[in-house]
Every structure is written in C-alpha cells, then in structure tokens.
Amino acid sequence: LVHNLYLRTFDDQLGTAPPNEPNSKVGRVLDVGTGSGIWAIDFGDEHPEADVVGIDLSASQPSFTPPNVRFEIDDIEEPWTFSQPFDYIHSQMMKGSIRDWQTYLKQCFDNLSPGGYLELNDVDGFPTSDDGTLTDDCNLMKAFRLCFEALAALGSPFEEFSRFEGIMSEIGFEDVHIRRFKWPTNSWPKDQRHKELGIWNHENLAPHLEGLLMAPLTRALDWTREEVSLLAMEARKDLADRSIHAxxxxxxxxxxxPLKIEES
Known part of the structure; x- marks a missing residue:
C-alpha cells in the first residue's frame, strides 16, 4: 500500500530524483530499508541497465527477482562495506529506524559516485490540518504524541524531516531540492487526487495503528496491552472522521x- 501511495503521489514515477526521469540511465542503485523489495524490483524492471541492491535487517523479499536485482541482509547503522559506490541511493520511510541521521547521511554521501544522487522520502510525524478541525486534545494527536515520546525514550527520536535538507547541504550535497506532498487521513478532500490518496492512506494506516503504538508504549511508558488497544481504537475513530480535515x-x-570534491 505504501508503495502505491508513493506511486500516486509521484505521478507514477518511482521517485523525484533525476534517475527516475524518462529515458534516464543509471548504473549501481541502492535501496535502503527495502522491506518487501517491491521498489527495487520495479526500478530494476524499468532500468534493465542498472544493478540494483536492496538491503534490510530481515529477509522478506521474494525469491524470484529480475536478473539485475539482488537483496542483502545488512544493518545500515553499522559501517558500510560495499565494494563499489552507487549512482543512486533511495531511502524511504526510514524515520524511527535510524538513530543518528548525521552519520547515516554522511555514509550515503561517502558511498555515492561523483555526480550520484541521494533521495529521501518520508512522512512528518504528526498529522495537521489547515482549518483547525484537528485539535491537540483529540485521540489521534494523543496517540502520536505518546508514540514519539516513547520512541525518543527508546533512543530513536522521530526527526523533523524537512531539516535534512540543510544537513545534506552541510555534508556536501549540491543541487538539493525538497518537495512537500499531502496524504489526507481519509476521503475528506473534495478534489479527486487527494480523496484517492486519503482512501489509500487510511487503508494503510488504520489496520496498523495498534501495532505502531504497541511496542513503544508498552516498552517505554509501561502501558498495558489493553490500554494501548483502547487508545488505538479511539484514535482510529478520529482517523476515519471526515469532519476532521487532517x-x-x-x-x-x-x-x-559533486563531480569534484574539494580536499579539506
């Protein structure tokens, strides 16, 4: 579902960086946190000239893949030991999984070929609304506040994603671009594009909300499973409420x- 959400968000392209433009050619590609492997497989299908590597902590990818796609089990927070650099690194939905973003982004930079691209795609932690219909005291906001409080206590704070634009520039990336999109919480928007994105987003988030909350709240905040289940149930009501334009x-x-790196 998340893969399809991004495809619809990016107008049926697999990303916003130049390697995703029609007729672009790319060599080595790294998909960080590949999960099911669907992005790596789709990119490999679209780019038969590319050598695509998907990495994750666990092996949950299909055994049948395009000949130019392979998967490896690896921890990206450990020092990277790839034998060759990459022309394109794709990193999606990694917030909450990375403890030290400065080090992670520097490792991405160091493992790119000169002229290579890094792309980060992720979601802001908290939902918001433009018309005040999402209030701070609703259960949906309470659930996310507690979740991020717990993640911080567990050593994985949920970073403000837009700040990575500045960090990338500091590390040495050039031609850094940032774009913002919206995923509504349900079908409340009037325009068809965002209504459809809201339907998909609700179908993706609602069934997994309890699972998202369970480990952080029980481990860091000493909640019982029953308390988490009740909060998730109340938060799902807000998530489905079409009068809340979140x-x-x-x-x-x-x-x-850069094609040339100045020596310090």
Missing part, C-alpha cells in the same frame, strides 16, 4: 554529490 506532510528531498 493530513500528513510527505517530504521528498534529493541532492547530488
């Missing part, structure tokens, strides 16, 4: 490693 900000940031 949405999540979705950010896409990409930047290029």
């Amino acid at each position: 949405y999540f900000n979705i950010w896409s940031i990409h930047g290029r490693k």
Whole structure:
C-alpha cells in the first residue's frame, strides 16, 4: 500500500530524483530499508541497465527477482562495506529506524559516485490540518504524541524531516531540492487526487495503528496491552472522521554529490 501511495503521489514515477526521469540511465542503485523489495524490483524492471541492491535487517523479499536485482541482509547503522559506490541511493520511510541521521547521511554521501544522487522520502510525524478541525486534545494527536515520546525514550527520536535538507547541504550535497506532498487521513478532500490518496492512506494506516503504538508504549511508558488497544481504537475513530480535515506532510528531498570534491 505504501508503495502505491508513493506511486500516486509521484505521478507514477518511482521517485523525484533525476534517475527516475524518462529515458534516464543509471548504473549501481541502492535501496535502503527495502522491506518487501517491491521498489527495487520495479526500478530494476524499468532500468534493465542498472544493478540494483536492496538491503534490510530481515529477509522478506521474494525469491524470484529480475536478473539485475539482488537483496542483502545488512544493518545500515553499522559501517558500510560495499565494494563499489552507487549512482543512486533511495531511502524511504526510514524515520524511527535510524538513530543518528548525521552519520547515516554522511555514509550515503561517502558511498555515492561523483555526480550520484541521494533521495529521501518520508512522512512528518504528526498529522495537521489547515482549518483547525484537528485539535491537540483529540485521540489521534494523543496517540502520536505518546508514540514519539516513547520512541525518543527508546533512543530513536522521530526527526523533523524537512531539516535534512540543510544537513545534506552541510555534508556536501549540491543541487538539493525538497518537495512537500499531502496524504489526507481519509476521503475528506473534495478534489479527486487527494480523496484517492486519503482512501489509500487510511487503508494503510488504520489496520496498523495498534501495532505502531504497541511496542513503544508498552516498552517505554509501561502501558498495558489493553490500554494501548483502547487508545488505538479511539484514535482510529478520529482517523476515519471526515469532519476532521487532517493530513500528513510527505517530504521528498534529493541532492547530488559533486563531480569534484574539494580536499579539506
């Protein structure tokens, strides 16, 4: 569902960086946190000239893949040991999984070929609304506040994603671009594009809300499973309420490693 949400958000392209433009050619590609592997497989199908590597902590990818796609089990927070650099690194929905973003982004930079691209796609932690219909005291906001409080206590704070634009520039990326999109919480929007995105987003989030909350709240805040289940049930009501015009900000940031790196 998340893959389809991004496809619809990006007008049926697999990303916003130049390697996704029609007729673009790319060599080595790294998909970080590949999950089911669907992005890597689709990119490999679209780019038969590319060598696509998907990495994740666990093996949950299909055994049948295009000949130019392979998967590896690896921890991206450990030092990277790839034998060759990449022309394009794709990193999607990694917030909450990375403890040290400065180090992570520097490792991405160091493992790119000169002229190579890094693309980050992720969601802001808190939903918001433009008309005040989403209030701070509603259960949906309470659920996310507690979740991020717990994640911070567990050592994985949910970072403000838009700030990575500045960090990428500091590390040395050039031509850094940031774009914002919206994923509504349900079908409340009037325009068809965002209504459809809201339907997909609700179908993706609602069934998994309890699972999203369970581990952080029980481990860090000493909640019981029953308390988490009750909060998730109340938060799902807000998520489905079409009178609450809420949405999540979705950010896409990409930047290029310079062709020449000045020696310090």
